Amino acid sequence: MLKDKNILIGITGGIAAYKICELIRMYKRAEANVKVVCTQNAMNFVTKTTLQSLSQNDVGIEHFNIDDFKIEHIAYTDWADIMVVAPASANTISKIANGIADNLLTSTVCAFRKPIIIVPAMNTGMWENPIIQENVEKLKKLNYTIIDPETGFLACGANGKGRLCDNDLIFDTTDKILNPKLKKKSKIIITAGGTIEDIDPVRYISNYSSGKMGLAIADCAYNQGFEVVLITTKEVEKPYKTIQVKSALDMQQAIDKEFKTANYIVMAAAVADYKVKNKSTQKLKKTSADEITLTLTKNPDILKNLCNKKTKQTIVGFCAESENLEKNALQKIKNKGCDYLVANDISRNDIGFNSDYNEVMIFSKNGNVKKLQKAKKTEIAKSILDTILK
Numbered sequence: 001m002l003k004d005k006n007i008l009i010g011i012t013g014g015i016a017a018y019k020i021c022e023l024i025r026m027y028k029r030a031e032a033n034v035k036v037v038c039t040q041n042a043m044n045f046v047t048k049t050t051l052q053s054l055s056q057n058d059v060g061i062e063h064f065n066i067d068d069f070k071i072e073h074i075a076y077t078d079w080a081d082i083m084v085v086a087p088a089s090a091n092t093i094s095k096i097a098n099g100i101a102d103n104l105l106t107s108t109v110c111a112f113r114k115p116i117i118i119v120p121a122m123n124t125g126m127w128e129n130p131i132i133q134e135n136v137e138k139l140k141k142l143n144y145t146i147i148d149p150e151t152g153f154l155a156c157g158a159n160g161k162g163r164l165c166d167n168d169l170i171f172d173t174t175d176k177i178l179n180p181k182l183k184k185k186s187k188i189i190i191t192a193g194g195t196i197e198d199i200d201p202v203r204y205i206s207n208y209s210s211g212k213m214g215l216a217i218a219d220c221a222y223n224q225g226f227e228v229v230l231i232t233t234k235e236v237e238k239p240y241k242t243i244q245v246k247s248a249l250d251m252q253q254a255i256d257k258e259f260k261t262a263n264y265i266v267m268a269a270a271v272a273d274y275k276v277k278n279k280s281t282q283k284l285k286k287t288s289a290d291e292i293t294l295t296l297t298k299n300p301d302i303l304k305n306l307c308n309k310k311t312k313q314t315i316v317g318f319c320a321e322s323e324n325l326e327k328n329a330l331q332k333i334k335n336k337g338c339d340y341l342v343a344n345d346i347s348r349n350d351i352g353f354n355s356d357y358n359e360v361m362i363f364s365k366n367g368n369v370k371k372l373q374k375a376k377k378t379e380i381a382k383s384i385l386d387t388i389l390k
């Protein structure tokens with residue numbers, strides 16, 4: 001969708017500058033034209049040669065290069081359909097917010113009258129500085145698209161908010177802005193995390209699902225313009241609708257409320273097949289007995305029930321297996337009646353539960369099978385959505 005679009009990337013001086021090399025490749029793979037303009041400080045983190053090779057264009061750094069009698073920053077504003085400032089340092093954000101135009105990048109932004117995406121990345125202390133926050137708010141009010149930084153390990157060794165967001169999000173945001181009408185306003189429900197079945201007020205039965213797989217699908221769908229409802233057992237803060245649930249029954253109730261108006265549902269949650277039959281309202285006391293018995297009773301099969309009552313929805317199940325992945329997945333897709341089944345091997349430590357990676361096979365009800373090599377869950381999420389949208 002970005003084919004032949006002209007994207008101007010502004011890189012400022014921050015360690016996250018190296019990540020923008022991959023972003024340039026992503027735009028180029030999408031057949032967009034890319035030009036890069038950098039601050040002098042950005043050159044401490046990436047080289048001009050790298051950026052030139054990746055973008056296949058000259059890189060602008062100096063302010064007063066007059067080429068072909070064009071004023072350089074104005075030539076950029078004429079050429080580009082969109083400008084993406086990433087990483088945007090505290091310094092550059094503050095300059096932009098105050099109309100300062102003292103280098104090629106800030107002069108270009110100042111003159112630019114088309115959409116601008118600003119992707120901040122900095123140390124947590126700088127990000128939380130009220131002056132920076134005020135400047136960011138000012139830019140938001142002025143219709144700049146700001147993609148907030150993520151929380152995680154930072155180059156300075158601290159753990160906090162300030163890390164550059166995923167390139168996928170920058171890419172999808174660019175796509176969404178440049179192709180607003182192409183994105184369908186479809187509603188998608190995604191479940192994530194392991195359900196929690198109480199034994200008593202203190203103990204419970206659950207599983208190792210971290211919710212990462214479901215979350216990656218929800219983020220990807222949101223970035224692609226879907227109306228997203230994430231139903232998860234984990235606490236998350238997202239710009240789309242999230243409903244936190246605990247048990248399988250809670251999850252079923254939450255889904256039922258949203259299901260009728262949904263176009264897609266992806267059941268990535270690890271739902272307990274059984275719950276405790278008579279859960280105790282009081283903490284169970286230790287007795288003299290060496291063994292105790294918990295009686296479990298079946299939970300509803302949420303996925304199967306949805307498939308039985310579906311109208312227009314495309315329904316995607318997941319399949320977690322520790323052996324005979326393919327054989328069990330084929331049985332499961334038939335048994336559940338879903339349109340697609342994403343099967344993963346949860347006996348491996350490097351994929352599946354609680355890993356940032358997965359390796360899956362996507363089975364479709366008409367017998368097609370697609371194998372996705374091991375990749376980040378964000379990449380797998382993209383491929384799953386691509387497959388079900390086709």
Ligand code: PMT
Pocket residue numbers: 192193194208209210211212213214248267268269270271272273299300301302303304316317318319320321344346352353354355
């Ligand atoms: O959360 P992560 O740490 O990122 O890990 C991801 C994952 C391994 C949990 C995920 O990729 C995955 O495999 N999710 C499905 C786990 C599961 O419950 O698989 P299952 O084979 O037991 O169930 C098959 C399908 O039926 C699943 O879509 C499940 O959501 C659904 N189900 C299961 C039981 C039940 N009572 N109701 C259901 O709807």
